[in-house]
Amino acid sequence: MSQLLWWRDAVIYQVYPRSFADADGDGMGDLRGIASRLDHLVELGVDALWMSPFYRSPQHDAGYDVADYRDVDPLFGTLADFDALVAAAKQRGLRVIVDLVPNHTSTEHEWFKEALADGPGSPARDRYHFYKGLGSDGELPPNGWQSVFGGSAWTRVPDGEWYLHLFDTSQPDLNWDLPEVRAMFEDVLRFWLDRGVDGFRVDVAHGLIKESGLPDWTAAQVPITSPGAEHRTPPMWDQDGVHEVYRSWRRILDSYPGDRMMVGEAWVAPAERLARYVRPDEMNQAFNFDYLMAPWTAANQREAIESSLAGVAPVGAICTWVLSNHDVVRHASRLGYEPGYSTQGGIGEGDPQPDEALGLRRARAATLLMLSLPGSAYLYQGEELGLPEHTTLPDAARQDPTWFRSNHEVRGRDGCRVPIPWEADAPGYGFGPSGKAWLPQPSDWARFAADRERGVPGSTMSMYTEALRLRRTHGLGRGTVAWNDATDTLDFRNGPVRVIVNFGQVPAPLPPGEVLLASGNLAADGSLPPDTTAWLRA
Template sequence: MSANSQPVPVTAAEPSWWRSAVIYQIYPRSFADGNGDGIGDLAGIRSRLPYLVDLGVDAIWISPFYPSPQADAGYDVADYRDIDPVFGTLPEFSDLVAECHRANVRVIVDLVPNHTSDQHAWFQAALAAGPGSPERARYLFREGRGANGELPPNNWVSNFGGPAWTRVPDGQWYLHLFAPQQPDLDWTNPEVVAEFHDILRFWMKLGVDGFRIDVAHGLAKDADLADLPGGAEGHLLTPANTNDHPHWDRDEIHEVYRGWRAVVDEFGGDRVFCAEAYVPNPQRFADYVRPDELHTAFNFDFLQATWDAADYRRVIDETMANLRAVGAPATWVLSNHDVVRHPTRFGGGQLGLDRARAGTLLMFALPGGAYVYQGEELGLPEVLDIPAQWRQDPIFFRSGGERLGRDGCRVPLPWSDTQAPYGFGPAGTPWLPQRPVFGELSVQAQTGDPASTLEFYRRALRIRRERPELGDGPMQWLDAPDGMLVLARGQFRCAINFTDEPLPLPPSCAGATLLLSSSATADQGLAELGGNTAAWFLAG
């Protein structure tokens, strides 16, 4: 436990839905297009709700849909209490929530508290009001260094590349840890704190079941805005600098989330927070999910683990030990809208897909909840060859094309047909180009094919829901050959072979009933597990 403050004692409570939930991330621009303009929308989501119910997920998380100039695909929010017209309207959103609830699917929305859009009314007022004004105090405006203030206030760099400061005409500079169009808020300002409490209440009154928090580890900044030790190389949070980084994972941030937890608890109804917290120190990571703070946080160590049995066991053991100390469940994830899709990360082609399917069975077998990123149930690979003229991610442009950015995991989904737009919408050209392989990976093409990745996900989620041992709860490791992991949850077993060669199944799985294999060719009574394969068993 870090020393920033003592945790509130854990008290016994009834299990909550989010401790075991499988939550499906919808990136709305790319999920389904209801009006044919090439951009996904709320109407598209509603039209595909039966698909999500059939898939077997417990909730959906919808990435930002707020009014936005789209400098960073909606993570530059101009108005936190409305829907961008490209996606729909507030009444449409209310209808979507009601329809999801009738289908027993909960709804989580994205919240972006580290920064606003530069077109937000607050920032426009700050520019107009000038230095020293209450309007500027909502953001991090500072005088520059140098004889005439011509140098940035410090050496911080943007997460998207380049400096983290932009100068305005009156000579002051403002901080933006991401794009210049995303000015950082000052979370020491009581107006900022009160505003987000009100935003939380606004969406809960509309019926949302929780919030995913963007850049949850970034809100607090060093009061002196001290230089990064080591210059730009010190920008990223590492185990070595996690205790005193000037703008990531600072101790002061936890007071913000205690305040948020109190607001959410006013409403009851078992609502949930999930933090995007890139914190490489497992103990400090657990601080975010203490009983009086947030409920869950994405496990990025699991997402970033190398394809190796020992590395995965280390990450799982560290995660479980530290979260157990604060009474929080683990939240496992393999892909999202910010990272290369895991079939490509795991080697690409058939090898990458084999490993991706095996990793999925491991993820769904572990204690806690799990997130599925749209399209991973189709086995979609990263699209690496998007032409420069189509790219939209600011990372690509701010790095001069050296970093491809995140467009490749955001390509619109294929639903049907053999040519673009593959059923994504009734017409129109999708906002990012789809690939020819999408025809054979579409929902229509995979439905009913027992060897397909989609049917594999459907079976896995059905078994996960039916088996009382799965979801949150205890687990133990069983003996296994080198290169293999075997975990037990009551009579349930999950075995995963991380090597490229078959390995003999240990006695704990021998003679057990095969429930599901990540390999489409596995049969009952198998004595060994193929390379890059996982299987679920039920012991007698």
């Protein structure tokens, strides 16, 4: 496979449209807002942006409940705004990746409305998973499957049948055994490829195909799917049939010029199982959640890196590294707890709070470690500012369906989705002209604003910018990892750069040589402080 393919070492910046930039002042980010801030991405030095959903949607799950896959929701603008954004990005040398949500539609999608209207046994119902219930009058769900967002994965409709939704009740799962479903999404791919997109991030990529007959499963849903308590693969995840879908999509992508790509959100383990998604005729990348969730210790980090690299090697794929996204606690806060503490359900008022200084120090060290690894890397908007989670977001402001479906027991993902700060002294930190924001911003975020960090030596934004420059200059994304023996540190070479990360409690000596970049100040004697990463000229 050619080593010239752009995505093999790309750094891709995730834009969460509702929280990136608001052009019209309604408190909701939009496509024109994104276009107005593209120069920030150019200055940072990324290769592409990936936008979370902006499609027409009732927004019950922040746009991951799609009512029309071929249109822009008025909240975010118009198709003309989308075309203008793509053109503006291309003029700046940025590629554009859009989100695709194939596991489920919205209940407002015309197909689901037809399914309800046409009734049991109709072809429209075959597009989804409608079943009769159990019990004397069908009053019980067809099986014990649970929603990822909490509660049963089944909802009953007035005529007595039940439909499957692995997420919110507003997100009915599609029946991918039906050729009509497959044909519809192939048309959707072509619609956006024809508008110039460079690729797709595929939501719930491991969930499209369900085991035949939908056998019962009562074990809890877990973040990374691997054979669990019942010693078999959960019947709703990682079924072999998904690979036929992605092979057909890959043929479509390859029929377009310009090395179009797709990256899978596949919460799958072990690494060898994840590698099946990135075989040469399937996806180009798959997010590495095993790495994202690895505890902050030298042993855990090395094991995650080694197993990830070994897992994809047999299929000739690259690793795809990520530390934060719109579904997990930001790593500047997640790493502010001691290893082993779970932030999976989110952080809110009354919860144990992270050590902010420790979290940022470790987050900067983790970022330099990630950006030194071969393959592709994803950044989540605001992490280049050192932005933490909003860990005291008022519960009354929460909008994540997880919060409601869990009976207010799971905080959810709103804390990482708060609109980001651009200008320290502007209303709403410059998010939009009105100062409004769809989620409340913390009162102390001026210190993280982009205009306070731009060009400032030692700022997190300056560290990211320099790391991306060095990464590109030294070809780290196309290199290899050669380990040196170490105990409380990670120590390896990637081409002309030596990377050392100190996980210990005391400063670690550095070998002689030029320090190209460090995630924090070195000690007075030149040693590497705890929770700090250094790049040296090898």
